[in-house]
Amino acid sequence: MKSKKTKTFGRLVKTMFSFYPKMLPITLFLILFSALVSSIPSLFMQRVIAVIEEHTALGNWGEAAAKILPMVAILASFYVLSLVSNALYNQMMAIITQGTLKRMREKMFNRMQILPVKYFDANNHGDIMSYYTNDIDTLRQMISQSIPQIIISLTTVITVFCIMIYFSLWLAIIVVVGTFLMTFVIKKVGGGSAKHFFRQQTAIGKVEGFAEEMMNGQKVVKVFCHEKESCADFDRINDELFCEAERANKYANTLGPILNNIGNVLYVVVAFVGGMLFAFNVPNLSIVGFSAMQISVFVPFLNMTKQFAGNINQVSHQINSVVMGMAGTERIFSLLDEEPEQDNGYVTLVNAKEENGELTESDERTGMWAWKHPHSDGSVTYTRLAGDVRMFDVDFGYTPEKTVLHNLSLYAKPGQKVAFVGATGAGKTTVTNLINRFYDIADGKIRYDGININKIKKSALRRSLGVVLQDTNLFTGTVMDNIRYGRLDASDEECIRAAELSGADDFISRLPDGYSTMLTENGANLSQGQRQLLSIARVAVADPPVMILDEATSSIDTRTEAIVARGMDALMKGRTVFVIAHRLSTVRNSDVIIVLEKGRIIERGSHEELIEKQGQYYRLYTGAFELE
Ligand SMILES: Nc1ncnc2c1ncn2[C@@H]1O[C@H](COP(=O)(O)OP(=O)(O)OP(=O)(O)O)[C@@H](O)[C@H]1O
Ligand SMILES: [Mg+2]
Structure with a gap:
């Protein structure tokens, strides 16, 4: 199941790259850039606080301001950069998303045209319809919002984490343990809901299929006074959808609060440990790697813990729609993978005319047709279409x-x-x-x-x-x-x-x-x-x-x-x-x-x-x- 999901995801990425071979990498780069830029300020925070600390002790405010101002200017320019790349990638992402959806719909429709009649005998037409509406929509949600958000959050998490290690190894370790706990929860809960999301998509297809069938057969329903029965049947299918959707979302929605709490606990633990280190300023602990805690590290660190947990939380929120999007994508690909109608024919039909008792091909409509039969030796023969x-x-x-x-x-x-x-x-x-x-x-x-x-x-x-x-x-x-x-x-x-x-x-x-x-x-x-x-x-x-x-x-x-x-x-x-x-x-x-x-x-x-x-x-x- 999992490898199938990975495969589907890989295929989607590949497909999107084939649609936008230049734009997609640029957009991804902008997303990454924007994420990186937005996590840098923590580093500056530390510097700014350190300067304030140093100069408060000396009472030299003028010098402090002179040092801080350029930093603030750099900080501001980082924010502007982040803003610009943010606006840019959002615009490009909108183009990529809508373009991908358009081409996916196009691919689906083209594939549908070459499917054998048998396929339509065997599949509910409303269900096929829902590929174009519902499944495509989950794909939109995933491409336009979830994936960029996940990239941003993960990048932020990684950079913040690196800065944390740079600041304080031990506090970073506490955060790592907390993170393991978080990923474990995400995996457990997210994995459990995946199959329900797939079933939810299938159930939506069924609901749409039934609604369409009843619409087409509306007169028959009325003639036989089957309105009540139709409603009952619909309720049953609708219930099925409800159950699957409830299960899928129940798991996924529990994820947020759990992770929130883990994040809060993490914050408290870091605050406590950091506070202790700061208060007691335990110098002899430096042999085991603890350095005396400075306020200039402590404040941004707490900030980063929050940023870290918050972003992990973001990822977990988005996982919901990624799982749903993957379920939709899987269904879309299943349609694209349907075996097309086989056609190994090579004899074609052409307009023909007779010249000196011999059939030849004509570009115009002559009212006379001939089978054009190419042979393996490269020669072509024409047989008059007689209708035998x-x-x-x-x-x-x-x-x-x-x-x-x-x-x-x-x-x-x-x-x-x-x-x-x-x-x-x-x-x-x-x-x-x-x-x-x-x-x-x-x-x-x-x-x-x-x-x-x-x-x-x-x-x-x-x-x-x-x-x-x-x-x-x-x-x-x-x-x-x-x-x-x-x-x-x-x-x-x-x-x-x-x-x-x-x-x-x-x-x-x-x-x-x-x-x-x-x-x-x-x-x-x-x-x-x-x-x-x-x-x-x-x-x-x-x-x-x-x-x-x-x-x-x-x-x-x-x-x-x-x-x-x-x-x-x-x-x-x-x-x-x-x-x-x-x-x-x-x-x-x-x-x-x-x-x-x-x-x-x-x-x-x-x-x-x-x-x-x-x-x-x-x-x-x-x-x-x-x-x-
Ligand atoms: N798409 C299909 N899938 C499976 N079985 C089919 C399908 N279409 C027809 N059949 C079966 O094939 C048999 C012949 O059907 P066919 O449509 O050729 O009958 P027909 O002689 O044209 O009848 P009618 O006079 O009612 O049009 C029937 O027993 C039917 O159940
Ligand atoms: Mg018939």
Whole structure:
């Protein structure tokens, strides 16, 4: 556990150095400098008092003043230096802190973009959110306040300690023993709270996750009148957080008073011993190292004892937030360490044109695509993208324990409209998840225009596929922005044309601001069917070579659906389309219909063939199910 903490800390420091290779060392130097400068005055104190002592005895005030004034001037300049370096490092630290946080957030977000879909299946989204809010905040606290303070305090402690030894070895020894006691307490208490701080961060994540889930599912909660239960569940998680936070902070908060008291005891002991030495002025003790105590040493020494204990106390206060910050940092690093989606593909997708019967690459959008296939000997071949998708003996499960697709073999020839039908949970969406490689297959092979899809770069593969997912997702922005999401360089006219093709134009033009209507919260101000039409328009504008429509028109009335179908047919003429639909009228005109049952293909053929066969499709289509 401890070595992990050290490692995390080391990594954080290294990361920060990589962000600010020049500024960070300068800042650290300024912090050190400022700490050193602020502990020097003790030395002068001793001199000043010594001068006063000496001259009081002689009654020579004029000479004393002449000696003291330059010292005071030096002292003042030290304070000014300290002030300036203090202001400087605080400014630089603010830049470093905010910059580090910004880049950390950036790193987290970038990492999140390349994580596999699996990661989001397995992790609570609100919990992931709390990396950006809560964990980042603990990091801020630690970098901007705790660490500088600790550096200052430790430096002060060390310099003060050196001066103490210089003044009086024995009194310094008393202080050392006291310090050992203090560090022992810090270690015991601080170490005990570390694990609770980590759990506290995790618990905060849970609370945020739950709140988010309930917000998203707010309507369901109301429909089932589950408000009370939600509150009870929340209380439970909130209690968990409370317990961990209480334990963590209880330990840490006890630390302050304990250390304060040790510091006070130390002060008293030093005062007592020093006072005795001074009062009795025991000269024969000098053989064991005691020198007769002088008031010029005694006064600053007491001062330093206070300074010493106070700074140790400071460290202990900051340890609290360092431990918390480390817990947050550990979580942030755990996200940054998540294994990204593997992509060993090297075949890319390019715009192509035909010259003298040969395919060549083109910089412009030609409407013709080709797979660019680099070979180990440096040569490059181009294969025209036709949209031929074949699966051979594919086995797949989301988890190793449960196979969802069994020994699946299928083909879609270029230009074919292939439909998947079957009961809920049969594996229709899963098949499409494999084609666009949201998940990788356990066994078997998938070929796309004769190329193993593992060899195709994922971005190229996905660019070649226009997918309308079963769950519609729209983003904050105007209707136009949402359509343009499909292809960022599409003009307004192209977006409107896509909307017309997908049958969305009709309702969009009736919206208060037409294409400029703002959508928020996943298009909460639209109907489900309208959202679906927009997601179809979004794909249509991308004009992809192959299209996958997963229940894309399930919430759209049959008349509008017919309009969508006509538009899509025009758009996809000569291209491969995969359609998934429960409403069988949607798939009727497909070239091939594949019937899935529990992850296996049980029938394949055109509508007429399957009807004639009087198998499962026939039963689904005629509703003969219930009769059996
Ligand atoms: N992300 C996932 N993690 C684990 N199992 C999953 C996941 N998604 C789906 N499954 C499982 O895989 C099986 C097939 O699911 P799939 O989504 O492919 O069904 P479907 O045929 O599309 O159903 P529907 O018609 O309801 O959309 C189901 O048994 C489901 O429990
Ligand atoms: Mg599905």
